[in-house]
Amino acid sequence: MCLAVPMKVIEIQGDPDDFLSGQIALVDADGIRKETRLDIVDRWPDLGDYLIIHAGFAIHTLDPQEAETNIRLMREMAEKVEAAEAVEQRT
Amino acid sequence: MCLAVPMKVIEIQGDPDDFLSGQIALVDADGIRKETRLDIVDRWPDLGDYLIIHAGFAIHTLDPQEAETNIRLMREMAEKVEAAEAVEQRT
Amino acid sequence: MNPGNTILLDHGSGGIASQELISQIFLKHLDNSILASLEDSAVMENHPGKIAFSTDSYVVDPIFFPGGNIGTLAVHGTINDLTMRGARPLCLSLGLILEEGFKLDDLERVIVSIAECAKSADVPIVTGDTKVVPRGKCDKIFINTSGIGIVEDGVNVSSTMAQEGDLILLSGSMGDHGITIMTRRAGISLDGNLASDSAALNELVALLLDKLPSGSLHTLRDPTRGGVATSLNEIAAAAGLAVEIDDQAIPVKPEVRAACEIMGLDPLYLANEGKCLALVAPEQAAKALQLMRSTAVGTDAAIIGSLKAGKAGQVVLRTAIGGSRIITPLHGEPLPRIC
Amino acid sequence: MNPGNTILLDHGSGGIASQELISQIFLKHLDNSILASLEDSAVMENHPGKIAFSTDSYVVDPIFFPGGNIGTLAVHGTINDLTMRGARPLCLSLGLILEEGFKLDDLERVIVSIAECAKSADVPIVTGDTKVVPRGKCDKIFINTSGIGIVEDGVNVSSTMAQEGDLILLSGSMGDHGITIMTRRAGISLDGNLASDSAALNELVALLLDKLPSGSLHTLRDPTRGGVATSLNEIAAAAGLAVEIDDQAIPVKPEVRAACEIMGLDPLYLANEGKCLALVAPEQAAKALQLMRSTAVGTDAAIIGSLKAGKAGQVVLRTAIGGSRIITPLHGEPLPRIC
Amino acid sequence: MKYLDEFRDQTLAEPLLKELRRSVTKPFRVMEVCGTHTMSIFRSGLRTLLPEEIELISGPGCPVCVTSASHIDAILAMAELQNTRIALFGDLFRVPGSNGLSLANASSQGAKVDIVYSPMDSLNLARKYPEELIVFLGVGFETTTPGIAATILAAKNSALDNFAVFSTHKTMPPPLLALLDDPELQIDGLLCPGHVSSIIGAGAYQPLADTYKLACVVGGFEPADILQALILMARQIANGEARVENAYTRAVRWEENSRAQQMVRAIFKTADMEWRGLGVIPESGLAIREEYSHYDAERRLNIKLTPATEPKGCRCGEILKGKEVPSQCPLYGKRCTPGNPVGPCMVSSEGTCAAFFKYTQ
Amino acid sequence: MKYLDEFRDQTLAEPLLKELRRSVTKPFRVMEVCGTHTMSIFRSGLRTLLPEEIELISGPGCPVCVTSASHIDAILAMAELQNTRIALFGDLFRVPGSNGLSLANASSQGAKVDIVYSPMDSLNLARKYPEELIVFLGVGFETTTPGIAATILAAKNSALDNFAVFSTHKTMPPPLLALLDDPELQIDGLLCPGHVSSIIGAGAYQPLADTYKLACVVGGFEPADILQALILMARQIANGEARVENAYTRAVRWEENSRAQQMVRAIFKTADMEWRGLGVIPESGLAIREEYSHYDAERRLNIKLTPATEPKGCRCGEILKGKEVPSQCPLYGKRCTPGNPVGPCMVSSEGTCAAFFKYTQ
Numbered sequence A, B: 001m002c003l004a005v006p007m008k009v010i011e012i013q014g015d016p017d018d019f020l021s022g023q024i025a026l027v028d029a030d031g032i033r034k035e036t037r038l039d040i041v042d043r044w045p046d047l048g049d050y051l052i053i054h055a056g057f058a059i060h061t062l063d064p065q066e067a068e069t070n071i072r073l074m075r076e077m078a079e080k081v082e083a084a085e086a087v088e089q090r091t
Numbered sequence C, D: 001m002n003p004g005n006t007i008l009l010d011h012g013s014g015g016i017a018s019q020e021l022i023s024q025i026f027l028k029h030l031d032n033s034i035l036a037s038l039e040d041s042a043v044m045e046n047h048p049g050k051i052a053f054s055t056d057s058y059v060v061d062p063i064f065f066p067g068g069n070i071g072t073l074a075v076h077g078t079i080n081d082l083t084m085r086g087a088r089p090l091c092l093s094l095g096l097i098l099e100e101g102f103k104l105d106d107l108e109r110v111i112v113s114i115a116e117c118a119k120s121a122d123v124p125i126v127t128g129d130t131k132v133v134p135r136g137k138c139d140k141i142f143i144n145t146s147g148i149g150i151v152e153d154g155v156n157v158s159s160t161m162a163q164e165g166d167l168i169l170l171s172g173s174m175g176d177h178g179i180t181i182m183t184r185r186a187g188i189s190l191d192g193n194l195a196s197d198s199a200a201l202n203e204l205v206a207l208l209l210d211k212l213p214s215g216s217l218h219t220l221r222d223p224t225r226g227g228v229a230t231s232l233n234e235i236a237a238a239a240g241l242a243v244e245i246d247d248q249a250i251p252v253k254p255e256v257r258a259a260c261e262i263m264g265l266d267p268l269y270l271a272n273e274g275k276c277l278a279l280v281a282p283e284q285a286a287k288a289l290q291l292m293r294s295t296a297v298g299t300d301a302a303i304i305g306s307l308k309a310g311k312a313g314q315v316v317l318r319t320a321i322g323g324s325r326i327i328t329p330l331h332g333e334p335l336p337r338i339c
Numbered sequence E, F: 001m002k003y004l005d006e007f008r009d010q011t012l013a014e015p016l017l018k019e020l021r022r023s024v025t026k027p028f029r030v031m032e033v034c035g036t037h038t039m040s041i042f043r044s045g046l047r048t049l050l051p052e053e054i055e056l057i058s059g060p061g062c063p064v065c066v067t068s069a070s071h072i073d074a075i076l077a078m079a080e081l082q083n084t085r086i087a088l089f090g091d092l093f094r095v096p097g098s099n100g101l102s103l104a105n106a107s108s109q110g111a112k113v114d115i116v117y118s119p120m121d122s123l124n125l126a127r128k129y130p131e132e133l134i135v136f137l138g139v140g141f142e143t144t145t146p147g148i149a150a151t152i153l154a155a156k157n158s159a160l161d162n163f164a165v166f167s168t169h170k171t172m173p174p175p176l177l178a179l180l181d182d183p184e185l186q187i188d189g190l191l192c193p194g195h196v197s198s199i200i201g202a203g204a205y206q207p208l209a210d211t212y213k214l215a216c217v218v219g220g221f222e223p224a225d226i227l228q229a230l231i232l233m234a235r236q237i238a239n240g241e242a243r244v245e246n247a248y249t250r251a252v253r254w255e256e257n258s259r260a261q262q263m264v265r266a267i268f269k270t271a272d273m274e275w276r277g278l279g280v281i282p283e284s285g286l287a288i289r290e291e292y293s294h295y296d297a298e299r300r301l302n303i304k305l306t307p308a309t310e311p312k313g314c315r316c317g318e319i320l321k322g323k324e325v326p327s328q329c330p331l332y333g334k335r336c337t338p339g340n341p342v343g344p345c346m347v348s349s350e351g352t353c354a355a356f357f358k359y360t361q
Ligand code: SF4
Pocket: E313, E314, E315, E316, E319, E326, E329, E330, E331, E332, E333, E336, E337, E341, E342, E343, E344, E345, E346, E347, E353
């Protein structure tokens, strides 16, 4: 359930508190652009933010710091493994 | 104006005085059959009569005797010509 | 193949549903080893001679009618076009465009006819293609057949070969197909013994090529859309000569003539799907006529006229009462008239 | 040709309106002496070798799209199918089905593209046919092209020739055409630099046939409908071998991948219109790759896998993380998904 | 076909031709009023056989060809309406309006246009498409109008609501009178239309014979019929007579077909009518009576005819009178061709301008 | 694509796999609740790489696959109505009803069926076809429902009248509880759905962890995400813990997305819901509130669901619990195949029965 992809915000229309205005962001991924609705996004995005898009709606504004942490933690875990392995192999 | 063809009556439905009933004849020419309306025909046909059909309506019930006379008169005219010619040629 | 027993969009996807259609209907009836290989193209042995190549699409409505169906037309039509250049038909392709919702039973009926016609004319279907379009984007089924034939060395049949003095043979009666289709259409209902003349002419033509002295058969043409009137104009124009034909010599079945009279149509402009014109050197015309009449599709063959010097491209018809009129090519789709 | 500047039913009548269409649009752009003879079939010189024959109908919607149009597909598609058997394409037929009301300008635009593609691939259109159907009975224009090619003696390219150990080359990126068409359809609007890969492969294949040692090019296949996934399954089944490919080796443009991610589609199942798979003896694979890359249509070519003993007909994909999955043929028309 | 083939027979036609030649004592001009006569003369090649003393002039008797551009414009406007379907005789399909566009163009643009063989077939369309209004294009002279009247009555009797007729019906005598009233028009005989006469009776031509001293002969449509009619006419002219004779007795009586005429009078009343090439001729048309206004497309769809803007220059009026030849028309061969006809003489494939164009190219 | 490719990287996945192998100390069973996890595991080939101590069970988390045959039957009935157009996500197009027919069949029979990418696209259809009622098929779990709620609100705000939603919306916890309540179901961990969790928050799984002593880890959908989640789960299991952990912090918080949830609560209320293969689960669905009944296709078209007649014999319920294998189902491979699926495990191309069928043929 729930195919969703991260896309970068390059334009924002509307107002977070006014549901009657079109709450729309133009988003981009590798040159593919799409209008996405912001009606239900958890946090109103800034330009440059990444949104997680599902069926035309942004469901989440990705926290770039959180995302970098996410990757960093995995990398660290991975590096630790590689290091451990290197040690193992040396021994 | 007014392409019309003679076709032979092989079946009759309805009543000449009742316009509410379907006034219809099934007609035939060389094996081609067609329903034709009798609403406006000059004379209610009998089976075997020929109708002159225009745009799906019989406009005239052909008088077979009249038709034969028609042909006969032409033939006579034609024969007279041929006879006269034969005479001319002989002389 | 699917619970609804109709064509679905998936049958045109190129995936598993397409493959099921191919194996359960097409290969079942059209089977031959070249087709069955299901490669991107068929590859066959070549034969000495020139290559003839022809294509036609079939969009007839209704798809089933007395005397044939869209499938018989598709096989006969392309075989005949190849044959009109003196070619021996080698093989056919079959391109189907199907409407979503088309009944699989109807499809199978058409394919069975195609298989029978191809078999009886001995011209296999060696390659094919199927597309499916959404409902309402085509009308049940459209068929394209293309065909390859071999023109043996020494055979040279074309409209430009027609010569002054050539006699014009017609292989049978005019208008059968056109009038049959027209009387099946909504809005125009005539009953009667009308039937399309859908037939393959390759045997008839092979006979002429085999039995007539080389070089005496000059031109062949099948008077399909536009009728014999249009075909004769095309021949006259290509040959740079005049055509003269005799109205009374042109075979038309009584029931076809009657239907034409009723609707105000001229049988010379109606389509035929199993007839050909043949232009033959005058000294061979009698023999050619006899050969035509010896075939099942040519029993009503007749000599209908000749090629003359005269106004290039003009076709003159001698009428029953001894008058004449000029026959022009078809102007527009023949329609029933009131005057 | 008519005051409304659209196709009328009369344009398909076979009469004068049809002839005007032929001379004012078709012959104007497609002119060559064989086509211009307007006979029932084209007759051409033959060449030594086997005959390849292929047909395809084109019903794409929309008819114009970035990277091409229905006409470019029609020319490239059939040229490619011929080429996939190692044939040198000789000529094409052109069968048009037009909808009453289709704009003559759009028709001319399509015919101009066909003329350009045919010319640039050096494969003339030698015979044709046009039908017109009432409005609402087809969708603007459907095209069938059939084609003849010559397979020179000694060339034997087919799926059944694939051998264990063969390396699998792919001539370029996957999914460009399929995703371009899908994102042009109503209901799914993505903007971006997507374009169809519509292209003729005859030069690329001619190069392979010329430069590789005879017998080292075993199989060619163009992954159109059904995508490379389905083509590989067909090859594996015909060869009775297993295919193993490497996901990371398969070229997919970033924008195509992004559009696929958004809609939940797999580029391996999307149609391509200017790409081919080539199965080559392993010792010639590097050379074949270099040859492909030297052509304009093959710059992104890659070796994506090999043929193995193993379960006959099975296609296994090695994934980016080192796992594997089985690739089945397409099940149904790819549709955008939510999960 | 019985009662057709007999009258096409060369063994009959040949001696009749000889008799005709013998009967002609001086040159004379005949107007064949009816388009079907024109057509038959053309198809049988009769024109090529007639003695050269006889000059045939084609009259205004093709109801389709004389349908005015403004009527076609109104029809095209109706064809564009939502939920409207046009039913028509095939002949009308390619007749152009004032901008050169026809129902063939409208159909190509998505208009619903159905060709029928009989007006009754349009009632079947009304049953098949209950949400649409079926507008039958009523064109025709006396022969055709009764059937259309009967169709309107049938619609009423079967309570079919979604059916209407656009009436451009015309009657034959008024345009003939209009032509004959021109002193420059010199004709000696009228070949009177066979099937119109089945309805109106041969007696209807008596006033024409009397007033204009014309030899009026009602003729059938087969070659022998026409020859016989011309023989009778030649004899009258030779004798200086001007009578009404009936050479089509198998289909025409002296009296009218009163069942048909009563049907017409019940549904229609006379009205002014515009003719292509001839302009508006008073009392030359038929309009649907108030009582049947529900079946009158003009009233039901509130159609206003835009006043006749016949293409400037069309010389059809003069050509129909035999006073000019097509090449004298400034539009001939330029704006007006068989592919893009302007006037009625080009619309009809056997019209004088079309024939001239075809055989002099 | 940024934030996708990083998590598909083999240089990340390989060491994570090693770490996972190291973290696994004993066999355990994990239910991956979400169909998108199932799909990703399949597409990435992850299943072929996991240590064999880990047994993956696919849960009921494909909203399309669990749409019941009786709902499909109701949809097919709507599709047959005049002036009704069905808008739907592509996944639903081939899902069969009780007689084996799907919207693909309905379309082939002339039903108007439009596949859309977003529910908002169906409002464009409503504008394009003003005479038709556009019925959007509302399928989906917590991730999809807020957008559909927003679409209903947008229709109301723009006064679009010809739009309605057929709600088969489902919520995730109830079927999980139903499965977990079966004492025979032996699972040790739950791989919790990433995008559902974006909406409901990772905290929503705390009761499951507490009640059933399950290691609950929220995971993203890329291979590295899944591996990381499984590592955390393996560590918990090794340590005898049963906590909620979040391995998808870039998209999921502990708290719910309250904007989305408020939108859902404004438009929908909980209702009993039938699941394919699982039957009716109380309070597991969402129905449109009275205030928005104008946008409720069920009420507007007066649709009555015919009581569940799930095909007799379908063992999906047991298979979803990992208690049976497909070959034990009497319909498997006979009445139920990927071409003609019966239960949800065959409808989904990666469902247990479909996978079993495909890879054992
Ligand atoms: S050429 Fe055309 S415009 Fe001129 S008189 Fe003839 S029909 Fe009228």
